[in-house]
Amino acid sequence: xxxxxxxxxxxxxxxxxxxxxxxxxxxxxxxxxxxxxxxxxxxxxxxxxxxxxxxxxxxxxxxxxxxxxxxxxxxxxxxxxxxxxxxxxxxxxxxxxxxxxxxxxxxxxxxxxxxxxxxxxxxxxxxxxxxxxxxxxxxxxxxxxxxxxxxxxxxxxxxxxxxxxxxxxxxxxxxxxxxxxxxxxxxxxxxxxxxxxxxxxxxxxxxxxxxxxxxxxxxxxxxxxxxxxxxxxxxxxxxxxxxxxxxxxxxxxxxxxxxxxxxxxxxxxxxxxxxxxxxxxxxxxxxxxxxxxxxxxxxxxxxxxxxxxxxxxxxxxxxxxxxxxxxxxxxxxxxxxxxxxxxxxxxxxxxxxxxxxxxxxxxxxxxxxxxxxxxxxxxxxxxxxxxxxxxxxxxxxxxxxxxxxxxxxxxxxxxxxxxxxxxxxxxxxxxxxxxxxxxxxxxxxxxxxxxxxxxxxxxxxxxxxxxxxxxxxxxxxxxxxxxxxxxxxxxxxxxxxxxxxxxxxxxxxxxxxxxxxxxxxxxxxxxxxxxxxxxxxxxxxxxxxxxxxxxxxxxxxxxxxxxxxxxxxxxxxxxxxxxxxxxxxxxxxxxxxxxxxxxxxxxxxxxxxxxxxxxxxxxxxxxxxxxxxxxxxxxxxxxxxxxxxxxxxxxxxxxxxxxxxxxxxxxxxxxxxxxxxxxxxxxxxxxxxxxxxxxxxxxxxxxxxxxxxxxxxxxxxxxxxxxxxxxxxxxxxxxxxxxxxxxxxxxxxxxxxxxxxxxxxxxxxxxxxxxxxxxxxxxxxxxxxxxxxxxxxxxxxxxxxxxxxxxx
Numbered sequence: 001x002x003x004x005x006x007x008x009x010x011x012x013x014x015x016x017x018x019x020x021x022x023x024x025x026x027x028x029x030x031x032x033x034x035x036x037x038x039x040x041x042x043x044x045x046x047x048x049x050x051x052x053x054x055x056x057x058x059x060x061x062x063x064x065x066x067x068x069x070x071x072x073x074x075x076x077x078x079x080x081x082x083x084x085x086x087x088x089x090x091x092x093x094x095x096x097x098x099x100x101x102x103x104x105x106x107x108x109x110x111x112x113x114x115x116x117x118x119x120x121x122x123x124x125x126x127x128x129x130x131x132x133x134x135x136x137x138x139x140x141x142x143x144x145x146x147x148x149x150x151x152x153x154x155x156x157x158x159x160x161x162x163x164x165x166x167x168x169x170x171x172x173x174x175x176x177x178x179x180x181x182x183x184x185x186x187x188x189x190x191x192x193x194x195x196x197x198x199x200x201x202x203x204x205x206x207x208x209x210x211x212x213x214x215x216x217x218x219x220x221x222x223x224x225x226x227x228x229x230x231x232x233x234x235x236x237x238x239x240x241x242x243x244x245x246x247x248x249x250x251x252x253x254x255x256x257x258x259x260x261x262x263x264x265x266x267x268x269x270x271x272x273x274x275x276x277x278x279x280x281x282x283x284x285x286x287x288x289x290x291x292x293x294x295x296x297x298x299x300x301x302x303x304x305x306x307x308x309x310x311x312x313x314x315x316x317x318x319x320x321x322x323x324x325x326x327x328x329x330x331x332x333x334x335x336x337x338x339x340x341x342x343x344x345x346x347x348x349x350x351x352x353x354x355x356x357x358x359x360x361x362x363x364x365x366x367x368x369x370x371x372x373x374x375x376x377x378x379x380x381x382x383x384x385x386x387x388x389x390x391x392x393x394x395x396x397x398x399x400x401x402x403x404x405x406x407x408x409x410x411x412x413x414x415x416x417x418x419x420x421x422x423x424x425x426x427x428x429x430x431x432x433x434x435x436x437x438x439x440x441x442x443x444x445x446x447x448x449x450x451x452x453x454x455x456x457x458x459x460x461x462x463x464x465x466x467x468x469x470x471x472x473x474x475x476x477x478x479x480x481x482x483x484x485x486x487x488x489x490x491x492x493x494x495x496x497x498x499x500x501x502x503x504x505x506x507x508x509x510x511x512x513x514x515x516x517x518x519x520x521x522x523x524x525x526x527x528x529x530x531x532x533x534x535x536x537x538x539x540x541x542x543x544x545x546x547x548x549x550x551x552x553x554x555x556x557x558x559x560x561x562x563x564x565x566x567x568x569x570x571x572x573x574x575x576x577x578x579x580x581x582x583x584x585x586x587x588x589x590x591x592x593x594x595x596x597x598x599x600x601x602x603x604x605x606x607x608x609x610x611x612x613x614x615x616x617x618x619x620x621x622x623x624x625x626x627x628x629x630x631x632x633x634x635x636x637x638x639x640x641x642x643x644x645x646x647x648x649x650x651x652x653x654x655x656x657x658x659x660x661x662x663x664x665x666x667x668x669x670x671x672x673x674x675x676x677x678x679x680x681x682x683x684x685x686x687x688x689x690x691x692x693x694x695x696x697x698x699x700x701x702x703x704x705x706x707x708x709x710x711x712x713x714x715x716x717x718x719x720x721x722x723x724x725x726x727x728x729x730x731x732x733x734x735x736x737x738x739x740x741x742x743x744x745x746x747x748x749x750x751x752x753x754x755x756x757x758x759x760x761x762x763x764x765x766x767x768x769x770x771x772x773x774x775x776x777x778x779x780x781x782x783x784x785x786x787x788x789x790x791x792x793x794x795x796x797x798x799x800x801x802x803x804x805x806x807x808x
Contacts, residue, residue, distance in 0.1 A: 010323060010324040010325075010327045010328055011320065011323075011324045013323060013324075013327060014319070014320040014321075014322075014323035014324045014327075014375075015320065017323060017371070017372060017375060017376065018316070018319060018320060018323075018375065018376075018379060021376045021379060021380075024372050024376055025376060028263065028369070028372065028373065031267070032263055032266055032267065032270075034270070035266055035267045035269070035270020035271070035273075035274070036266060036270060037270075038269075038270040038271075038273035038274040039269055039270060039273050040273065041273035041274070041276055042269060042272050042273040042279060043276070043277075043278050043279065044222050044225070044226060044278065044279045051349050051351055051352075051606065051609025051610060051612060051613050052348075052349070052605065052608060052609045052612055053348035053349070053350075054350075056348075056608075056612070058600070058604075058605055058608045058609075059605065061598045061599075061600045062600045062601070062602075062605050064469075064598075065467055065469055065562075065598070065600045065601075068469070068555045068560055068562075069467075069552070069555065069562055070178045073181065073214035073215060073218075073465060073602050074108075074175055074176040074177075074178050074181040074215060075173055075174070075175055075176075075213045075214070075215070075465075076173075076174040076176065076190075076194070076211065076212075076213035076215050076216045077171045077172065077173050077174070077211070077212055077213045077456065077460075077463075078171060078172045078174070078198065078209055078210070078211050079169055079170065079171040079209070079210040079211075079212075079452075079455065079456060079459060079460075080094070080169065080170050080171070080207055080208070080209055080210070081167060081168070081169040081170075081208075081210075081455075081459065082207045082208065083168060084205075084207065085113075085170060085207065086141075086144040086145060086147070086148045087141060087144070088138070088139075088140060088141055088144065089205070090205045090207060091113070091114075091139070091144055092138065093201055093204050093205050094112070094113065094114065094172075094201070094205075095112070095113070095114030097197060097198070097201045098110055098112040098113075098114055098115070098172050099114060099115070100197065101174060101193075101194065101197065102115070102174075104189060104193060105177070106176055106177055106180055106185060106186065106189040107174050107175065107176060107177065107189075108175045108176065108177050108178070109175050110172060110173065110174050110175065111161065111162060111172065111173045111175075112162075112172035112173070113133075113134070113147075113151075113162070113170060113172070114134065115132075116132075116133035116134065116151075116158070116162060117130040117131060117132055117133055118130070118131060118133045118155060118520070119131075119157075119512050119513065119515070119516040120516060120520070121516050121517055121519065121539060126538045126539050127539055127541075128513060128516055128539045128540060133147065133150075133151070133155075134147055148168075151163060152168065153522065154520060154522045155522075156515075156522055156525045157508055157509075157511070157512040157515070157525070159502065160460055160461070160501055160502045160504075161173065161504070164459040164460055165502065166458070166459055167459060169459045169460075171456075171459075171460070174213075176189075176215055181215055186215055186218075186219060187219050187222070187223070190215070190216060190219040190220070191219065191223065194211075194216075195211075198211060210452040210455045210456065211449070211452055212449065212452045212453050212455075212456045212463050213463065214463070214464065214465070214602065216449065217443070217449060217453065217463075220447065220449045221443055221444075221449075224443075224444055224447070224737060224738070225279070225280075225281055225284050225738075226279075228284065228736055228737070228738070228741075229279070229284050229287065231735065232284075232285070232287070232288040232732060232733065232735075232736070233265060233287050233288055233291065235288070235732040235735060236288040236291040236292055236729055236732050237258060237261070237262070237291055239728050239729060239731070239732050240257075240261075240291060240292065240295045240725055240728070240729050241254050241257070241258055243724060243725050243728055244257055244295060244298070244299070244725070247299070247721055248302065248303075248306075252381065253302050256298070256302070256373070256374060256377050256378070257294075257295060257298035257299075257302070257374075259373065259377075260294060260297075260298055260366075260369055260370055260373045260374065261290060261291045261294040261295060261298070261366065263369055263373070264290045264291070264294050264362065264365060264366040264369055265287040265290055265291060267362060267365050267366075267369075268286050268287045268290050268358065268362045268365075269287060271358050271361055271362055271365075272286070272358055275354075275357070275358070277354045277358065278354075280351060280354075280355075281738060281740070281741070282351060282352070282354075282355040282673070283354060283355055283358060285733070285741070285744070286355070286358050286359050286362065288729075288732065288733070289359065290362050290363070290366050291729065292725070292726060292729030292730055292732075293334075293337060293363055293366065293681070293726075294366040294369075294370060295725050295729065296333075296721075296722035296725055296726065297330055297334070297366065297367055297370035297371075298370055298374060299718070299721050299722055299725065300326050300329070300330055300718065300722075301322055301326055301330070301370060301371070301374045301375070302374060303718065303721070304321075304322045304325060304326045305318055305319065305322045305374075305375075305378060308321050308322065309383060313383065315378075315379070315383050316379075319375045319378060319379055322374075322375055323371065323375055327371060329687075329688065329691065330367060330370070330371070331367060332687055333684035333687060333688070334363055334364060334366075334367040335364070336680055336683050336684055336687065337363055337680045337681050337684060338359075338360040338363040338364050338680070339360075339624060339627045339680055340624050340676045340677055340678075340679055340680015340681065340683075341355075341356050341359040341360045341363065341676070341677065341680060342356055342360040342627075343356065343621075343623040343624040343627065343676050344356030344359075344673075344676065345357055345360070346619070346623055347613075347616045347619070348616070349609070349612070349613060349616065352613070352616075352672075355673075400716070400720060401712070401713055401716040401717060404712055404716055404760050404761065405709055405712055405713065407761055408708070408709075408712065408761060408764045408765050408768065409709070412765040412768065412769060415761050415762055415765045416762075416765065419651060419758075419762055422651070422655050422658075423651060423654060423655075425658060426654045426655045426657060426658025426659075427654070427658065428658065428661075429657065429658030429659060429660070429661030429662045430654070430657045430658055430661050431661065432661035432662065433657065433660050433661040433666070433667055434571065434573060434664075434666045434667070435571070435572045435573065435610060435611060435614055435666060435667045435668070436571045436572060436610065436666035436667070436668045443738065443739070444737035444738060445737075445739065446737065447737065453569065457568045457569065460501060460566065461500065461501035461502065461566060461568065462499070462500065462501045462565070462566030462567045462568045463566055463567075464566060464567045464568075464569070464601070464602070464603035465564055465565075465566055465567075465601045465602065465603065466500065466564075466565050466566065466567045466599070466601040466603060466604055467562060467563070467564055467599070467600050467601040468490070468494075468503075468562070468563040468564075468565070468586075468597065468598070468599050468600075469560055469561070469562055469563075469597070469598045469599075469600065470483075470486075470487065470490075470560065470561040470562075470563070470590060470595060470596075470597050471559065471560055471595060471596040471597070471598075472559055472560070472561070472595060473559070473594065473595065473596065474559060475557045475558055475559050476557070476558035476559070477558065477559055478506060478554050478558050478559065478560070478561040479506075479554075479558055481527075481530055481533065483561070484506070484507055484510055484527055485527060486589050486590055486595075487505055487506070487507050487561060487563065488507045488527055489589050490563065490585075490586060490589050490590070491503040491505060491507065491563060493582065493585050493586075493589075494563070494565050494582070497578055497581075497582075499567060499568045499570045499574060499578060500565045500566070500567060500568075500578070501565050501566040501567075502565070503563050503564060503565040504553070504563070504564045504565070505553050505561060505562065505563040505564070506553040506554050506561060506562075507527065509553075510527060510528070511525050511526050511527055512525065513528070513536055513539070513540060514526060514527070514528045514532060514536060516539075517532075517535065517536050517539060567601075567603055571607075571666070572607050572610055572611055575604070575607050579599070582599075610667075610668055613672055614667050614672070616672075621653075621675050621676055621679065624676045624679050624680060625646065625650075625679065629642050629646065641690060644763070644766050644767065644770065645683075645686045645690060645763070647762065647763075647766065648686065648755070648758035648759050648762045648763040648766070649679060649682050649683050649686060649755060649758070649759075650679075651754070651758055651762065652678065652682060652751045652752075652754035652755040652758055653675050653678065653679060653751065655751075655754050656674060656675070656678070656747055656750060656751040656754070657675075659747070659750065660747065665743050665747070668740060671740060671743050671744060671747060673744060674743075674744060674747045674748050674751065675751075677748055678747075678748050678751035678752060678755065681726060681752060681755075682751065682752055682755030682756075682758075682759070684722075685715075685719045685722075685723070685755065685756060685759040685760075686759055686763065688715050688718065688719065689711055689712075689715050689719070689759060689760075689763060689764075692710075692711040692714050692715050693707055693708060693711040693767065695711075696708075696710040696711050696714075704767065704768060705768060708764045708767050708768055709764075711764070712760070712764050716760055719756060719759065719760060720756070720760075723752055723753065723755075723756035726749075726752050727749045727752055727753050728749075730744075730745050730748045730749040730752065731745055731746070731749045732745065733745025733746075733748075734746050734749075
């Protein structure tokens, strides 16, 4: 392998590229056209990301629940907190809205004031029937006032279903067709029909309608993701192009770089479509990531081209030497960056695995595009003029490099004290990091739908369903009197939890049956005694209109009962405390030898998934460190150098983790990415510096100080350029309305800034302080692969050029 990556090889690659420019352009255009044709297969995610492996116990319990009771996240609620609803005009408008919505094929059925039914007892034959709560087609104000009073005082069955227990808030419930709830049809219904109809009602009546429910939240959230992809791409292109132009002061260099990364973005979208992956909140980050990571490639290549032009002015020789000299270094830095992302492939999470696959493939792809496009385009253009090369001699860059050299030369102790101090403070911060499994925390908190979520949390104690399934282990066991009493006792315990709403289950219907038997008297809304059951049973046998209610909370065999409660937007810690509090009581109410109880629901699955990912974070980051350490071991063949090189790259990660603790940024799916991404990118600077350092050692007869300072002066400028581009490039994610994306952008930017300073100050300081133990020919053997060209390589390239020119 060491012979493959010699500079002779790269010289051959350079000739191959420059001799086949037309073929390469056609191949790039054809490949881009192919990837563009795959865009039609891109799909946006219409459900929450499942962070757990398919065979995980929590997933299996959730899937078992879905098989028995169907999709649980199919409820959209519309709430009104306005007493004027019970006036003639407003009531009719509200009824018309709900009646119109119920006619859509996407809606299975709706529960609202206009079609509300109450249970009544009839004789001859003895039966219960669900009859209309409001009999009149157009009730007057007096009748509406009567109905309003009856609803809130005599129908406890509808508490937290139709009206709030805390105030006179009314809500309508739309139960979507379970077949379309996780499909594009849901989005079309919400965006094209539901929202416009609600706005029309609000303009007619002046009443504010609050809308929520998991299908609604997911729809608007996914729409925000779609909207932000374009915003991120434009922002990333704008910021990076401005910085690029500031550095190079060349419009054509800027345009060439932008063309390169834009093609990379097209390939990234094509890869997602080709693999038939969904666009999630994570994969939506890949196109702008490609821009941010691709621009440093362009900086290295164009900067080297201009340096060569400044040396000898020969365009053909300059382009060939750009590829021959920079190709290897750029390849290795892109491989290490891709490795940081590729570690996500080894996790069991489908979400992270897809993100890792697409990101790592396209990071390598943007390297290939940069290496092909930039030399080929420049070969058709005029040689840069002297004004385009002025940036190579800027004084302020020289001042920055001089400051670094002065700090390393005279203030190494201060550098160490600063590093140790930051480490100590960071460890304190790390102990304050919390884990968040909230489904809503990352959602745009200024959006109307997020404010509506808070409204329903206040009025109805939550919006995210939490399901408890009781297996009685015998057919029709749910309807036994003893089971019903146990269910009611458990519901009482759930209701005592302030973060959970009053539960819904079959016991509501049973209690309502007793109330109906006693002619609707609300004081009899309770479970019937054994004696009362004998009186009520003849009426229930002929009961009509309750099939939907029974099937919702009891399976077809009568063996499984479902209790539904709704959670507030609580984090993982609170939910774990609630579980720890409930489970001992659940096992006491339902002995494990006679009953089997499980707790599930989409929100709970997400929380468990977050905890699972946190455990995988250590694995993912460890793999990234080991993988990159092995790569560096192969390149430098020095165990001591690996240890020294890891210190300045691990310290920024610890500082970032400490910042998260102090700033209250929790560990969650979005922020978990920070560490592996930042480590994979920041280690590139270390590779550049150590490669140049080793070369300088050999050239300076193993004189440490002279070699360190020479390497610092040589690599400091390019490290500064690329770090600034990466810092501002990742900062564009902070314009997102998603909290997790903002945190990701800010934390990666901060980490890369710390990493730059660490590699420019701490790494050379360590090399100088430990010179006796690391600076010898045995410790620093001839590398397995040369990252940058040596004077001997320069001669080899020149001879190779001369031989090639004689032949052609």
